[in-house]
Amino acid sequence: MREIIKMILVLSAICLVAGLLLGTVKQATLSRIEEQVLICVQGPALKNVLKDFDNNPIAERKKFKVDKTDTQVTVFPAISKGYLTGVAIEGFGKGYGGDIGVMVGFDLKKDELTGIGITTMKETPGIGTYISKNDFTDQFFEHPMGNLALKSQKGDIDAVSGATFSSKGAMDAVQKSVNIYSTIKPEILRAWKHME
Amino acid sequence: MNRMWKEFSKGLWLELPPFRLLLGLCPVLAVTKTAYNGFGMGCAVIFVLTLSNLIISLVRKIIPPKVRIVCFIVITASLVVTVELLMQAFTYPLYQELGIFVPLIVVNCLILGRAEAFASRNPVHLSVADALGMGFGFTLSLTFLGGIREIFGYGTFFGRPFMWAEFKPFTFMVEAPGAFICLAMCLAAMNFITTWQSKRF
Numbered sequence: 001m002r003e004i005i006k007m008i009l010v011l012s013a014i015c016l017v018a019g020l021l022l023g024t025v026k027q028a029t030l031s032r033i034e035e036q037v038l039i040c041v042q043g044p045a046l047k048n049v050l051k052d053f054d055n056n057p058i059a060e061r062k063k064f065k066v067d068k069t070d071t072q073v074t075v076f077p078a079i080s081k082g083y084l085t086g087v088a089i090e091g092f093g094k095g096y097g098g099d100i101g102v103m104v105g106f107d108l109k110k111d112e113l114t115g116i117g118i119t120t121m122k123e124t125p126g127i128g129t130y131i132s133k134n135d136f137t138d139q140f141f142e143h144p145m146g147n148l149a150l151k152s153q154k155g156d157i158d159a160v161s162g163a164t165f166s167s168k169g170a171m172d173a174v175q176k177s178v179n180i181y182s183t184i185k186p187e188i189l190r191a192w193k194h195m196e
Numbered sequence: 197m198n199r200m201w202k203e204f205s206k207g208l209w210l211e212l213p214p215f216r217l218l219l220g221l222c223p224v225l226a227v228t229k230t231a232y233n234g235f236g237m238g239c240a241v242i243f244v245l246t247l248s249n250l251i252i253s254l255v256r257k258i259i260p261p262k263v264r265i266v267c268f269i270v271i272t273a274s275l276v277v278t279v280e281l282l283m284q285a286f287t288y289p290l291y292q293e294l295g296i297f298v299p300l301i302v303v304n305c306l307i308l309g310r311a312e313a314f315a316s317r318n319p320v321h322l323s324v325a326d327a328l329g330m331g332f333g334f335t336l337s338l339t340f341l342g343g344i345r346e347i348f349g350y351g352t353f354f355g356r357p358f359m360w361a362e363f364k365p366f367t368f369m370v371e372a373p374g375a376f377i378c379l380a381m382c383l384a385a386m387n388f389i390t391t392w393q394s395k396r397f
Binding site for chain 2: 003006007010011014015018021022025026029032033036037039040
């Protein structure tokens with residue numbers, strides 16, 4: 001009996017200390033990890049989808065609440081000579097193997113896309129992963145807001161052959177970003193200085 | 197002091213973990229695509245191994261024998277998650293490269309093996325010496341293996357150009373089969389040196 005109690009006590013004590021330690025470390029590293037993830041995962045995509053900016057979009061990011069929903073989105077501003085020229089918003093769509101994250105850049109003045117970049121995905125290597133290649137993503141360069149759909153759905157974007165599901169997921173993600181952008185555009189304009 | 201040096205130095209040659217004890221081979225084969233990756237993995241292992249040996253040796257007298265393995269795993273798992281978080285916070289690119297192999301340090305037989313075979317039976321200072329020796333041996337082996345594979349597979353060493361300009365890299369060295377062949381060569385070389393030495397003396 002005494003042995004059992006001792007086992008329970010020792011194991012509980014060890015677990016308690018371990019839990020406390022992990023909680024502390026997690027708290028202490030939380031904001032730094034968030035920043036590192038942004039720099040290493042979103043950073044490369046951001047550079048490709050935003051054009052003419054001289055600021056640091058990651059450092060100057062702001063969070064916005066989307067109307068009528070509880071979701072928060074992070075908006076990365078592209079600022080050139082003190083004025084906001086465009087923003088990038090990340091959207092997510094269901095892919096073949098989990099969520100596909102797509103960073104979508106928007107031109108504020110012309111209300112068109114400045115490009116997309118895949119940030120995270122778990123698609124099949126050599127098939128679904130082609131959605132991150134230029135052949136697919138270049139189609140979104142300077143693309144207007146309307147008509148954004150795959151050709152099979154009466155849009156004008158060519159899906160990656162053999163990877164319809166992944167292309168659809170990426171497309172969903174783009175459309176979600178576009179919706180968010182249209183919803184919160186007035187707030188974005190209020191948040192940064194921009195050209196009239 | 198003599199005893200401590202003995203425990204430390206045995207990890208560097210006599211009981212070199214991956215090449216002698218053949219412990220912890222999973223990361224040895226998987227992450228040694230470049231010298232830097234091998235070095236980073238080795239450092240993570242040094243950190244976890246030293247602290248786990250230290251803690252386990254400290255509490256070895258209060259741990260009931262029947263639940264000792266569970267205790268060891270709880271301790272190493274917490275340390276590994278700590279390393280993982282620290283890596284994410286400070287060396288995120290390395291974390292992306294090592295990926296799943298960082299959390300897998302928990303079940304690295306080297307860590308549990310040293311805890312069970314050494315730290316749970318020896319005083320603190322010897323356990324730390326043992327962990328440091330084993331950890332350094334592990335890091336050296338991984339860096340060595342990663343270095344060889346990087347030099348032949350990419351023509352670079354720690355990311356810097358190493359071979360002459362016309363060198364065509366053998367990409368196969370940085371694929372999975374290259375890891376097995378390299379490891380086998382190292383084992384063969386180690387065995388050759390040992391037999392040669394024993395013949396001489």
